[in-house]
Each structure stands twice: as C-alpha cells, then as structure tokens.
Amino acid sequence: MNQPAQPTTVLYVDDEELARKYFARAVEGDFTVLTAPGVDEALEILARPDNEVDVLVTDYRMPGRVGGELLAQVERDYPHLVRILVTAYADKQVLLETINGGDIFRILEKPLDTNTVRHALRLASENARERAMRRQSLLAIEETVAFLAHELNTPLATIANFARNIQRRVNGQGADNGLPLKADIGNAAAHMNDNARYCLSVLSSFVESVKRASVVPAAARLGSGSAQQMVSALLGVYPLAVGQRQIVEVDVLNDFTVRASPNCVALVLSSLLSNALRALQQHPDPRIRITVGVDQRPFIIVEDNGPGIAPALLNRLLLDPVSMHGAEGGSGWGLIFCNRVMQSFGGHLRVQSEQGCSTTVTMNFPDLEKEPA
Structure with a gap:
C-alpha cells in the first residue's frame, strides 16, 4: 500500500530559451522540470503557495541580476533547496563570489553534458530527500x-x-x-x-x-496529509513482529486530509496500534481493522478482537489514569494523553468495548478536516 515516490521537482534558470528547452528534454521522464528566464521570475515561482521545488539549477551569467544573487537569496529564504550552479566561466573570482554567497551542491560547466546533468540531479534528489526528512523531524x-x-x-x-x-x-x-x-x-x-x-x-x-512510535515522523512525512496514506505509511515502517502485518486489515470508506498537527495525529495512531497489538498477544486468532472514513465528521477507527475492557474501567479510561497493563509498567495515562492530543485541535477519542469480544477506539476529527484528499 506504500505510495510511489513523487519525482523530484527541478527549477532551471537560464536567460537562453534554447538552453532551457535543452535542459528540460535532457532530464524529462526522471524529473519534473520548471524553467525561468531570470532571477525575478524564479523567485516568483518559489513564492507560490503550491511551490514544490526541491532542486534549483541556475546559470551564472544572465542580464540584470546574476545567478549568484539568486543563490544568496534562496539560501536565506529557502534554505532547504539543493542548489546547483551552471557556468561557462571557470575563473576563480566567479566561483569565490558564488560559493561565498550561497551553499552550492555542485558546479556544472557549459556546455552541459546530459549524463553529467542526470548524475548530478540524482545526487541532488537524494540530498533533497534527506533535507526533507530533517525538516519533517x-x-x-x-x-x-x-x-x-x-x-x-x-x-x-x-x-x-x-x-x-x-x-x-x-x-x-x-x-x-x-x-x-x-x-x-x-x-x-x-x-x-x-x-x-x-x-x-x-x-x-x-x-x-x-519510544513505541519512533517511526512517527517518517509516517507523517510519507502520509502527505491523507489519512489513508498516513495509515499506509505507518504500517510500512512500524516495527511489526513476524506475522503481525497479516492480522491488520485497512478499510478506506472515504479518505480525507489531515490538516491539524499530522505528526501528533500519527503519534496517536501509532499508540493505538501499539495498544491493540499488546491486547492481542495471547489471542489464538488476532485481528485488527483500521477504518478511514467520513460520516458526520472525519474519523479513523482502530478495532481489535481482543479481550475487551471491563465496564467499570471503560467509563474512566479517558478521565482517570487506570491501566489494564500495570504489571507491565503501564501508567494508564496513554489514552488520556492521546485524547488530549486530539482535543488540542478540536477532535476527540471515543472508546467502546464488548468484554471478551472487542475494543474499538475512534479518532474523531474536527469538521474542518472534511475535505477530499
């Protein structure tokens, strides 16, 4: 269920139209290419709310503002971008000005060689992914x-x-x-x-x-805001034991976008999965169902066919620190903490259980989440 990786988006800046067309043709298929004829146009693209540029490749010599100015401003305003300089001038002064003005990943000399460009962009893509992971963390x-x-x-x-x-x-x-x-x-x-x-x-x-959900940042990053993708990514990186993935079924009725604190939402989801797995440790036929949907409000449900919760405890789970795993070091604050996380952005948890049969925990999201992903 893992989503395919999106191609890296490259912004190529050059005042020569033929050079822009050549660059786009040289790397098409492997990268998404945007082009700009100058510094100002490039900055306009980067300023767009939907900007998804990962790598900036810019010529140095251009009319008006030179590539060095663009690199310096990008380093200040968009430090996560991987920056590559293209120049036909190998004199030391140009290189010194550029390197001092902005962090450069690679310097490519004109005329550009297709294989060299592709290789540099592949390395830049890996670097961009590493930077994205750090930013997400x-x-x-x-x-x-x-x-x-x-x-x-x-x-x-x-x-x-x-x-x-x-x-x-x-x-x-x-x-x-x-x-x-x-x-x-x-x-x-x-x-x-x-x-x-x-x-x-x-x-x-x-x-x-x-500790139980050390994969949460990666899960939220891979999820890209969609509840279905978040669940898929979490299951893809969660440290499941042998055979545990087969007991988890995912049912997507309606997908929706998780807008508020996706990393915290992923932390709650991971904690609920951990609780369900722990409840099923001794079960002869364990099953977990995760359901994503939108009814009166968006929701994610984690349901297991474990031993359930005694009625006397069920009514106190989200109010008092009661634990069914005290012998294992449980404090009873886990569900309270998860509910407080959900409440912090307008949602809440709902816990239902039939003793000896099942436990269902519903993550209810605020109405404003109600948008198609």
Missing part, C-alpha cells in the same frame, strides 16, 4: 513541543501560584483565609503534588509513546 518536534507547552502550562502555573501564596503566608503578608498556617500549607502542598504528578505523567506518557 523538526516539524514533528515543533508540533509536539507546542502541545506539551500548552498542556503543561496550566498545572505549572497553578504550582507557582500556590508556592507564592505559601511564601506570603509564611512571611505574614497573605490574606487570612480562616485556615491555620499549617493546614493552609498542607492543602497547598496537596494541590501542588497533584499538579506536579500530572505534569510528570504527561511527560512520561509522551516519552513512552515516542
């Missing part, structure tokens, strides 16, 4: 850190507020609330302890989820 870190900062802000502020009040009471500056100092401090300490435990539990749950 940074985006994943940015998204998850932003969520953690938002989630931990309130309890940490509560702890700080209690600490200030205790200090004022000890110094005799606080208002008398009718409680003896000792009782007041004890009450504040209990609240501080509860909030601190929550912060530590959120961090611990996050770290454990990332």
Whole structure:
C-alpha cells in the first residue's frame, strides 16, 4: 500500500530559451522540470503557495541580476533547496563570489553534458530527500513541543501560584483565609503534588509513546496529509513482529486530509496500534481493522478482537489514569494523553468495548478536516 515516490521537482534558470528547452528534454521522464528566464521570475515561482521545488539549477551569467544573487537569496529564504550552479566561466573570482554567497551542491560547466546533468540531479534528489526528512523531524518536534507547552502550562502555573501564596503566608503578608498556617500549607502542598504528578505523567506518557512510535515522523512525512496514506505509511515502517502485518486489515470508506498537527495525529495512531497489538498477544486468532472514513465528521477507527475492557474501567479510561497493563509498567495515562492530543485541535477519542469480544477506539476529527484528499 506504500505510495510511489513523487519525482523530484527541478527549477532551471537560464536567460537562453534554447538552453532551457535543452535542459528540460535532457532530464524529462526522471524529473519534473520548471524553467525561468531570470532571477525575478524564479523567485516568483518559489513564492507560490503550491511551490514544490526541491532542486534549483541556475546559470551564472544572465542580464540584470546574476545567478549568484539568486543563490544568496534562496539560501536565506529557502534554505532547504539543493542548489546547483551552471557556468561557462571557470575563473576563480566567479566561483569565490558564488560559493561565498550561497551553499552550492555542485558546479556544472557549459556546455552541459546530459549524463553529467542526470548524475548530478540524482545526487541532488537524494540530498533533497534527506533535507526533507530533517525538516519533517523538526516539524514533528515543533508540533509536539507546542502541545506539551500548552498542556503543561496550566498545572505549572497553578504550582507557582500556590508556592507564592505559601511564601506570603509564611512571611505574614497573605490574606487570612480562616485556615491555620499549617493546614493552609498542607492543602497547598496537596494541590501542588497533584499538579506536579500530572505534569510528570504527561511527560512520561509522551516519552513512552515516542519510544513505541519512533517511526512517527517518517509516517507523517510519507502520509502527505491523507489519512489513508498516513495509515499506509505507518504500517510500512512500524516495527511489526513476524506475522503481525497479516492480522491488520485497512478499510478506506472515504479518505480525507489531515490538516491539524499530522505528526501528533500519527503519534496517536501509532499508540493505538501499539495498544491493540499488546491486547492481542495471547489471542489464538488476532485481528485488527483500521477504518478511514467520513460520516458526520472525519474519523479513523482502530478495532481489535481482543479481550475487551471491563465496564467499570471503560467509563474512566479517558478521565482517570487506570491501566489494564500495570504489571507491565503501564501508567494508564496513554489514552488520556492521546485524547488530549486530539482535543488540542478540536477532535476527540471515543472508546467502546464488548468484554471478551472487542475494543474499538475512534479518532474523531474536527469538521474542518472534511475535505477530499
């Protein structure tokens, strides 16, 4: 189910029309080629919202602004692009100006040789993919850190507020609330302890989820925003044991675009898959179904035919830290953390279970996700 890799998009800049046509013909079939007759036109292409350029190839000598200026601006505004310089001038001054003005992956001399160009572009494509992976990893870190900062802000502020009040009471500056100092401090300490435990539990749950789902950034990157592609990519890179892939069935009723925090969504999906696999460890005929669809709102469902969840626990799973795997080190915060991730962008989890038969967890997305992929 893995999606075929998209061809690398190359932007070739040269003031000579024949040179642009020759370049496009020389690499057609292996690369998607855009062309521009000058620096300003190239920057207009790069400024487009749908710009997907991976590699920039530019001539040096052009009327008006030279290629060196373009490379310098691209390094500043689009540092992820792989940059190649084409020049018929091999003098040291030109090379020094260009290298000092922008990071150059390769320098090609005119007249261009087709084999040399293709080889350089293949290497540039590999470099572009590596850069894209690094960028995606940074985006994943940015998204998850932003969520953690938002989630931990309130309890940490509560702890700080209690600490200030205790200090004022000890110094005799606080208002008398009718409680003896000792009782007041004890009450504040209990609240501080509860909030601190929550912060530590959120961090611990996050770290454990990332350990179980170390493939999440890759999964989100390969998913390209589509829920179906995200599921496919996750199954393609998740560290499944021998035979586990065969027990997972994917059913796509309607696909949709995952717009909000795709890396966090992939983290939740990976955690739910991990929970389902753990629930089926001793099952003689394990089965997992992942369903992608759009009803009143978009959803992804992870369903297993495991032992199910006792009703007394089911109603508390998203509210209290209860765990069915305490003997294995489970803290019970996993589903709470996943639900908080979904709630952070307007969605939520729904857990249903029939004891001794199945467990179904639905990732409900906000209505604004309701767009064909």
